[in-house]
Amino acid sequence: MGDELRDVDGLTIGILGGTGDQGKGLARRFALAGHQVVIGSRSAGRAEEAAASLGDLPVRGAENAAAAAGADIVIVAVPWDGHRATLESLRSELAGKIVVDCVNPLGFDKQGAYALEVEEGSAAQQAAAVLPDSRVVAAFHHVSAVVLLDPAVDAVDLDVLVLGDDREATGLVQALAARIPGARGVYGGRLRNARQVEALTANLISINRRYKAHAGLRITDV
Amino acid sequence: MGDELRDVDGLTIGILGGTGDQGKGLARRFALAGHQVVIGSRSAGRAEEAAASLGDLPVRGAENAAAAAGADIVIVAVPWDGHRATLESLRSELAGKIVVDCVNPLGFDKQGAYALEVEEGSAAQQAAAVLPDSRVVAAFHHVSAVVLLDPAVDAVDLDVLVLGDDREATGLVQALAARIPGARGVYGGRLRNARQVEALTANLISINRRYKAHAGLRITDV
Numbered sequence: 001m002g003d004e005l006r007d008v009d010g011l012t013i014g015i016l017g018g019t020g021d022q023g024k025g026l027a028r029r030f031a032l033a034g035h036q037v038v039i040g041s042r043s044a045g046r047a048e049e050a051a052a053s054l055g056d057l058p059v060r061g062a063e064n065a066a067a068a069a070g071a072d073i074v075i076v077a078v079p080w081d082g083h084r085a086t087l088e089s090l091r092s093e094l095a096g097k098i099v100v101d102c103v104n105p106l107g108f109d110k111q112g113a114y115a116l117e118v119e120e121g122s123a124a125q126q127a128a129a130v131l132p133d134s135r136v137v138a139a140f141h142h143v144s145a146v147v148l149l150d151p152a153v154d155a156v157d158l159d160v161l162v163l164g165d166d167r168e169a170t171g172l173v174q175a176l177a178a179r180i181p182g183a184r185g186v187y188g189g190r191l192r193n194a195r196q197v198e199a200l201t202a203n204l205i206s207i208n209r210r211y212k213a214h215a216g217l218r219i220t221d222v
Numbered sequence: 223m224g225d226e227l228r229d230v231d232g233l234t235i236g237i238l239g240g241t242g243d244q245g246k247g248l249a250r251r252f253a254l255a256g257h258q259v260v261i262g263s264r265s266a267g268r269a270e271e272a273a274a275s276l277g278d279l280p281v282r283g284a285e286n287a288a289a290a291a292g293a294d295i296v297i298v299a300v301p302w303d304g305h306r307a308t309l310e311s312l313r314s315e316l317a318g319k320i321v322v323d324c325v326n327p328l329g330f331d332k333q334g335a336y337a338l339e340v341e342e343g344s345a346a347q348q349a350a351a352v353l354p355d356s357r358v359v360a361a362f363h364h365v366s367a368v369v370l371l372d373p374a375v376d377a378v379d380l381d382v383l384v385l386g387d388d389r390e391a392t393g394l395v396q397a398l399a400a401r402i403p404g405a406r407g408v409y410g411g412r413l414r415n416a417r418q419v420e421a422l423t424a425n426l427i428s429i430n431r432r433y434k435a436h437a438g439l440r441i442t443d444v
Contacts, residue, residue: 023360112415157442161425189428192336197425199418203383206411218440220379222433 008175012036014071016064016086019050022102025148026075026140031057033179040067070095073100076127077138080105080116083123084178087130095133098169101194102140102174109166112206115199121197124163137164137173137183138194141201144214148180155182158216161197163188186219190200230397234258236293238286238308239300241272244324246296247370249363253279255401262289267358288316295322297362302338305345309352315335317355320392321390322398323416324362326423332426337421343410344417346385359386359415361407363423366436376398377404380438383419394413408441 013030015023018039027037027050037059041047046059059065068074068090073142074097078086083103087094103123106178120126124138139162160177162185164170174185188197200217207215235252240261249272259281262271269283283289290296296319300308304436305325310317313388325345327338328353332436342348346360361384371398382399385408386392393410410419429437 069377083241111412111414117416121231161226163425184420186231186429187432189425191426192333193428194423196258196337196418199415200417200422203411205410206415207444210409213443215444218442219429220315220438221435222429 008172008179009034012038012070012116013076013176014038014040014067016040016067016074016076016090017082018067018075020077021078021145021149022143023038023075023077024050024054025143025145026102027051027059028057029148029175029180031059035179038062038067040064040068053171060197065093066091068097071097073098073172075100075102077102080123084130087127091131091133094131097134098137098172099127099131099134100137100139100173101127102138104141104198106199106202112209115201115202117197118195121192122198124169124191124194124198126193130213132149133196134170135164135166137162137166137169138191138197139163139173139177141198141202142217143183147214156180156216157182157218159184159186159219161186161217161219163191163194163197165191183185184221186222230295230394231256231399233294233398234260234292234295235398236260236262236289238262238289238296238298238312239304240289241268242299242301242394243371244365245297246272246276247365247367248275248299249281249439250276250322251370251402253400254282257401258340259300260284260289260292262286287312287315293319295320295394297322297324302345306348306352309349311352313354314357316353317346319356320359320394321353322357322359322361322395324347324360326363328421328424330344334431335424337417337424340417343414346416346420348415350352350413357386357388358413359384359392360390360419361395361399361415362386363420364404364426364439367403368436368440369436376429377411378402378438379404379440381406381408381441383408383410383439383441385413385414385419408444
């Protein structure tokens with residue numbers, strides 16, 4: 001793809017809200033790739049349980065603040081409802097760090113999923129507004145938790161779109177995405193274009209329902 | 223993919239605003255697939271010129287109203303600026319027909335492309351609001367005009383996301399998309415989720431710029 005990929009070896013990954021399936025799935029894959037992972041939660045006990053549920057892997061659990069403070073890169077995988085409040089409470093722990101937002105602001109009704117309006121434009125832009133001293137990147141929106149957690153899946157079949165305004169940070173997160181076997185990290189534009197990437201998850205949910213699939217995206221010609 | 227694909231053989235395709243590269247590219251591929259195609263424009267002369275520029279193919283030019291009236295399926299490929307007015311002026315010609323909106327409401331500045339706000343949510347939803355008697359489907363947003371027009375490209379490497387609330391209509395447009403060699407038509411959700419599909423074109427433009435590519439999307443696991 002001609003993009004410089006930074007070395008992410010040895011980085012510790014924190015995952016806020018890591019007790020959900022998406023967070024656990026990412027924790028599992030990054031741990032399998034050799035990273036130390038800290039699952040964060042409001043409750044240290046639930047974080048430790050989630051870490052233990054992944055078996056014999058270098059994953060531990062901690063309260064969100066400790067997970068943020070102890071990690072080199074912090075992934076935000078909290079429910080949309082608690083997104084702003086969680087990030088506001090962790091501003092100092094996240095200062096100076098790369099914060100990777102993978103939250104999809106979605107609503108659900110009888111017709112399926114749909115995108116919610118976000119005052120700042122997107123969850124990622126909200127994170128950037130709340131965390132002016134962090135380097136916010138948007139990524140991992142479309143990765144199926146089911147696939148990440150499935151021990152029968154050795155390699156995924158999808159690309160991770162990585163968005164942000166800080167080229168070094170997006171390059172590093174692209175390299176991190178590539179640690180998931182089968183995945184590529186593809187630069188996907190600036191943070192102002194994160195909204196549609198988050199919202200596209202609603203379409204993938206429709207596709208999954210129609211085709212009984214765990215759909216992913218590949219970007220062709222790159 | 224397990225989806226029933228309707229027979230589109232013999233259908234005449236009208237392309238409003240077909241003098242632009244996107245419209246001409248689609249005209250070329252549908253004509254190569256054996257369809258009669260009518261390129262529409264505000265000026266019959268310019269429409270005829272565009273048709274002639276495609277060489278020896280079953281493509282003719284006409285004013286937009288005649289192109290709409292003479293086609294079985296009508297693709298809307300007009301510039302976003304003229305989208306609402308053009309559709310309002312063709313309400314009667316488009317009544318009862320499948321209208322396929324492929325318009326991307328985008329703005330451009332020094333940082334590249336970004337999604338514009340649309341009162342109705344998306345260009346496709348605007349079309350549905352303006353054309354209550356038509357069967358509006360959204361599709362063909364991400365197909366590179368350069369690739370469609372390139373005689374060296376025998377087959378494209380992308381899927382066409384097809385969105386709409388009328389299952390027969392989306393099925394037919396999926397089948398139409400599959401007439402482009404290499405493409406599949408993949409159901410992508412209801413019209414209320416068209417906004418992010420249109421807006422994602424801004425991301426593909428960023429990807430094209432970064433990787434010097436003509437990026438497309440593939441949907442995996444379907």
